[in-house]
Amino acid sequence: MRKGFLVPLAIAILAILFVLGTTLFMVSRQHLHSARFYADRESAYHVGAGCVELGVEVLESFLEFLNNPDPATFPKHENLPTELEEIGSQFFNPDGSIKEDSATSLSSTLKDSLTGSSEFSVDLRLGIKQMKLLSGPDTVGGVPPDDREAIYLFTITADVTGEGASLKVIAFKQWRIVNILLPVLGKFTLFTRDQGTLTVNGVPDTKLPADLRAIPIAINSGQSLGSTEKLSALDLKKHILSQGWIFLGGSPWSLSLSHGWGAEKYQDAFTTRGLEYYKVGEGVRSGKDSRLIQLSLNPSVGEFEWWRMITGFYKELSTTEEFEVLSHLGVDLVSYSSTLNLYGTAQNPSPTLVLGDVRRRWALLQGLFNEKNGIWAALPFLQRDEFETEPTWPGGASPSSVAIIKDNFDDDYEEYKFQMSQVIEEGYNEGILRALDLSDPAWNDRFHLECEGLESSVQDLLLLESLTVDSMNKRFCNRIVGGVYSLLDEDSKLLFEEVDLESFTNLSHLERRSAREYETFQEFLQEHVDPVSGLLDLGGVVTIKGSVNIQTPIVIAIGKGGNLLVEGNVEIGAPIQNPGREPFTIVSLGGDLKVKASSPVQASLVALEGTLFLPSRFQIEGAIASDTVVIDVPSGSLPLASERNLIYNLSLDPTKVANRNSAYRIMQDPGWSFTVQ
Amino acid sequence: MEVMVAVLIAGIIATPIYILFSTSRRMGASAKHLVEAMGIGSSYISSLKEVQANLVPEVTSAEDTSLNGVLELESLGIPPCPEGFTRTLTTQKVISELGKVYLEVSLIVGWKDPVTGKPKNYPLFTLLPGG
Numbered sequence: 057m058r059k060g061f062l063v064p065l066a067i068a069i070l071a072i073l074f075v076l077g078t079t080l081f082m083v084s085r086q087h088l089h090s091a092r093f094y095a096d097r098e099s100a101y102h103v104g105a106g107c108v109e110l111g112v113e114v115l116e117s118f119l120e121f122l123n124n125p126d127p128a129t130f131p132k133h134e135n136l137p138t139e140l141e142e143i144g145s146q147f148f149n150p151d152g153s154i155k156e157d158s159a160t161s162l163s164s165t166l167k168d169s170l171t172g173s174s175e176f177s178v179d180l181r182l183g184i185k186q187m188k189l190l191s192g193p194d195t196v197g198g199v200p201p202d203d204r205e206a207i208y209l210f211t212i213t214a215d216v217t218g219e220g221a222s223l224k225v226i227a228f229k230q231w232r233i234v235n236i237l238l239p240v241l242g243k244f245t246l247f248t249r250d251q252g253t254l255t256v257n258g259v260p261d262t263k264l265p266a267d268l269r270a271i272p273i274a275i276n277s278g279q280s281l282g283s284t285e286k287l288s289a290l291d292l293k294k295h296i297l298s299q300g301w302i303f304l305g306g307s308p309w310s311l312s313l314s315h316g317w318g319a320e321k322y323q324d325a326f327t328t329r330g331l332e333y334y335k336v337g338e339g340v341r342s343g344k345d346s347r348l349i350q351l352s353l354n355p356s357v358g359e360f361e362w363w364r365m366i367t368g369f370y371k372e373l374s375t376t377e378e379f380e381v382l383s384h385l386g387v388d389l390v391s392y393s394s395t396l397n398l399y400g401t402a403q404n405p406s407p408t409l410v411l412g413d414v415r416r417r418w419a420l421l422q423g424l425f426n427e428k429n430g431i432w433a434a435l436p437f438l439q440r441d442e443f444e445t446e447p448t449w450p451g452g453a454s455p456s457s458v459a460i461i462k463d464n465f466d467d468d469y470e471e472y473k474f475q476m477s478q479v480i481e482e483g484y485n486e487g488i489l490r491a492l493d494l495s496d497p498a499w500n501d502r503f504h505l506e507c508e509g510l511e512s513s514v515q516d517l518l519l520l521e522s523l524t525v526d527s528m529n530k531r532f533c534n535r536i537v538g539g540v541y542s543l544l545d546e547d548s549k550l551l552f553e554e555v556d557l558e559s560f561t562n563l564s565h566l567e568r569r570s571a572r573e574y575e576t577f578q579e580f581l582q583e584h585v586d587p588v589s590g591l592l593d594l595g596g597v598v599t600i601k602g603s604v605n606i607q608t609p610i611v612i613a614i615g616k617g618g619n620l621l622v623e624g625n626v627e628i629g630a631p632i633q634n635p636g637r638e639p640f641t642i643v644s645l646g647g648d649l650k651v652k653a654s655s656p657v658q659a660s661l662v663a664l665e666g667t668l669f670l671p672s673r674f675q676i677e678g679a680i681a682s683d684t685v686v687i688d689v690p691s692g693s694l695p696l697a698s699e700r701n702l703i704y705n706l707s708l709d710p711t712k713v714a715n716r717n718s719a720y721r722i723m724q725d726p727g728w729s730f731t732v733q
Numbered sequence: 734m735e736v737m738v739a740v741l742i743a744g745i746i747a748t749p750i751y752i753l754f755s756t757s758r759r760m761g762a763s764a765k766h767l768v769e770a771m772g773i774g775s776s777y778i779s780s781l782k783e784v785q786a787n788l789v790p791e792v793t794s795a796e797d798t799s800l801n802g803v804l805e806l807e808s809l810g811i812p813p814c815p816e817g818f819t820r821t822l823t824t825q826k827v828i829s830e831l832g833k834v835y836l837e838v839s840l841i842v843g844w845k846d847p848v849t850g851k852p853k854n855y856p857l858f859t860l861l862p863g864g
Binding site: 063081088094140 | 747758768770
């Protein structure tokens with residue numbers, strides 16, 4: 057039994073040791089392989105991460121280029137800077153839109169240097185993929201979808217390969233491409249859905265500068281004409297189409313043109329028309345005036361002439377100072393002129409298109425002049441019974457004078473009406489005709505032009521093809537009021553379709569664009585105000601919950617405008633400077649918007665479901681859109697300090713293709729996300 | 734005779750077993766040092782990324798312990814290398830095609846193989862923006 061015991065035992069022990077040794081060897085080798093593998097991967101990761109930084113730089117430069125509003129960079133796909141040309145051209149479709157899915161390799165000497173040192177090779181690729189469109193395929197609230205507004209995923213992939221390990225370092229982030237122009241409201245300098253409590257004619261007007269108490273709001277809708285400048289029909293149409301427009305909804309607006317103390321800088325544009333004389337028996341009552349003609353035959357009396365003139369309203373029209381010429385219309389009607397100078401001032405006329413039931417009223421003063429005796433008499437406004445029964449008339453006409461005049465009109469009030477002073481009311485847009493050069497002295501010298509009185513060939517030239525009201529095109533001298541409106545841009549692309557402007561409150565097309573939500577305005581400022589320069593860098597659309605109170609001045613960085621959607625109220629107590637005239641809009645989605653700053657606010661202000669409060673003195677360089685507007689009445693006796701101006705920022709105009717193309721902004725998530733595969 | 738045969742057989746078999754154990758120990762030690770070097774290098778690069786790259790000076794094959802300013806280990810917030818390891822840093826400012834300045838970083842972690850005594854190193858290369 058004991059013979060041969062040691063050999064098997066030794067063999068068994070050695071076998072066990074061999075097995076153990078082999079196992080240990082295998083495990084150790086595996087450990088070493090693993091360690092090398094992970095060490096190589098780590099090494100590869102750092103090389104890959106370094107290369108990804110090169111891709112980040114290229115994509116950030118590309119983004120900066122896309123967000124640059126400089127007109128010289130448009131169209132973007134044709135004006136790529138040399139260093140971005142190779143990459144950028146891969147991301148654009150031939151029409152200039154960004155591709156839905158594309159990838160391209162990036163070569164770089166730095167990458168080559170890095171991989172040369174590390175003995176890894178890297179394939180660096182930049183990719184873009186459209187994740188989804190911001191809007192659906194259908195028109196919502198009258199606003200058609202914009203297929204350029206989308207969410208994109210940008211990726212930078214560094215594919216690192218080497219002997220030991222290969223891996224991919226991927227950096228990615230979302231870009232949201234939005235347009236910061238307002239497709240409906242952007243076209244309007246002033247958009248008010250209803251008069252509300254606004255006193256339309258609230259400026260106490262007078263001839264005496266010392267009595268100046270309030271100044272009308274001068275609206276400049278983009279470009280001004282010279283005070284006496286006239287344009288051909290085509291040029292005037294071009295001018296109108298390039299301006300910001302005005303929409304005044306709700307009940308009819310009758311604006312009494314302002315005399316503005318006779319000062320051109322306060323007076324409504326296209327208001328006055330100087331004295332025009334014409335012989336008795338001529339004009340609208342040609343062949344009549346037999347009594348005056350008969351009197352003229354008497355050499356001691358001399359010849360009579362009719363005179364007429366157009367003016368805005370001022371209180372003296374009802375006093376003896378102006379022969380009580382319109383006193384019977386009531387002091388209030390005559391003494392107060394319009395709070396809004398829709399066409400700018402006589403000094404800087406800025407004619408534009410006014411939508412809504414809006415009329416302009418002006419005073420037509422008429423009377424008689426006798427050159428021999430120097431008698432200059434106005435024929436006052438009279439009601440029929442006053443004409444027929446009153447022995448004396450306002451302005452001091454004696455019974456004998458009254459008798460002669462009545463005799464001249466055959467005691468017919470209807471005849472007198474043609475020659476008496478009165479208030480004329482017409483569609484507001486007919487005022488544009490004062491800037492129309494008809495290339496014919498006979499037409500140009502006419503005392504007053506009416507839209508329907510123009511030759512049909514001229515009327516055809518005034519037709520606005522881009523605007524339809526209840527599916528009909530209108531002339532720009534027409535009163536443009538209807539149920540639903542549609543507007544095309546200058547390339548005949550639909551901007552909005554059949555929108556009832558009066559009930560227009562649906563801003564879901566703006567809310568869809570919003571890329572971020574902030575709980576407070578402070579939180580927003582912390583993220584978007586550069587701590588060094590202090591400039592506001594928005595560059596897209598964001599939402600702020602709650603209210604916004606701007607108490608410190610804001611300066612908007614060039615190319616970094618956008619839309620600030622605020623769920624609550626907005627109060628602006630400090631100036632907003634916009635040196636690049638960027639489209640910058642503050643929208644109160646459901647509240648009021650109150651401007652307290654008298655210094656310039658260079659922004660577009662929207663409160664479609666609330667009231668826009670304006671101080672007694674303001675300068676807004678942008679646009680205004682609200683349900684109603686309330687304007688503080690100036691108090692005290694320093695009205696000269698209360699100039700009020702609304703100046704349209706032409707870069708807000710969405711009908712300009714160049715504007716729209718330059719208003720696409722790309723908002724990106726802060727920082728990049730990294731993953732390793 | 735039987736005993737002699739057994740010793741002979743045991744000797745023949747024990748030699749490779751010894752080699753197996755010996756090699757395993759060396760491989761284990763190598764793996765351990767490599768992993769340690771990876772950690773030492775990686776943590777250094779990570780700390781370097783936290784520093785504003787424009788503040789990082791250009792250095793050539795400098796031991797980490799000899800560096801001052803933002804590259805001082807205390808400033809970087811990392812401990813010195815464990816005994817037996819060294820970190821050698823080289824940084825160079827380079828400019829990309831778009832004109833941006835980068836810091837090209839080369840870090841070599843070195844150590845001596847505890848068994849063979851041969852020098853070993855583990856290199857890491859990367860680019861840091863803003864150099």
